[in-house]
Amino acid sequence: MTLKQWAANGWLKEHLTSTQEIGNLLAIVDRDLKDAGEGGISEDWRFGIAYNAALKLCTVLLYAEGYKAERTLQHYRTIQALPLILGADRKDDANYLDACRAKRNIVEYDYAGGVTKNDAEELIEFVRTLKQDVEAWLEINHPEY
Numbered sequence: 001m002t003l004k005q006w007a008a009n010g011w012l013k014e015h016l017t018s019t020q021e022i023g024n025l026l027a028i029v030d031r032d033l034k035d036a037g038e039g040g041i042s043e044d045w046r047f048g049i050a051y052n053a054a055l056k057l058c059t060v061l062l063y064a065e066g067y068k069a070e071r072t073l074q075h076y077r078t079i080q081a082l083p084l085i086l087g088a089d090r091k092d093d094a095n096y097l098d099a100c101r102a103k104r105n106i107v108e109y110d111y112a113g114g115v116t117k118n119d120a121e122e123l124i125e126f127v128r129t130l131k132q133d134v135e136a137w138l139e140i141n142h143p144e145y
Contacts, residue, residue, distance in 0.1 A: 015068035044107040046120040
């Protein structure tokens with residue numbers, strides 16, 4: 001499927017972004033990566049903060065392409081758009097982030113202590129790499145941002 005087909009299905013709506021909005025989202029990613037990398041907070045929180053950074057990177061991709069996820073399943077759709085924008089070879093990345101979304105929901109709403117140090121470190125490193133990929137994609141596909 002394409003983003004245009006997703007919009008026709010009602011999963012996305014058109015969104016006109018700006019340099020400021022993209023810059024603000026990337027600043028949130030930088031802040032979250034810094035905060036998630038610091039000690040003194042639980043692994044659950046580190047994971048949640050890193051997840052937020054990943055979600056913001058996926059949001060940047062969607063916004064740059066002129067779309068925004070509808071409210072129903074908003075996080076899921078934002079994440080699943082990743083391979084539609086960066087390429088089908090990123091499907092495993094979208095699946096990984098969706099598993100992180102589910103884990104983040106559990107430790108946010110159901111119980112504490114569900115994230116290991118390894119879980120948090122793995123997600124933080126993933127987000128660092130994804131950030132580089134998103135920035136490189138922006139330079140090529142949307143240099144105006």
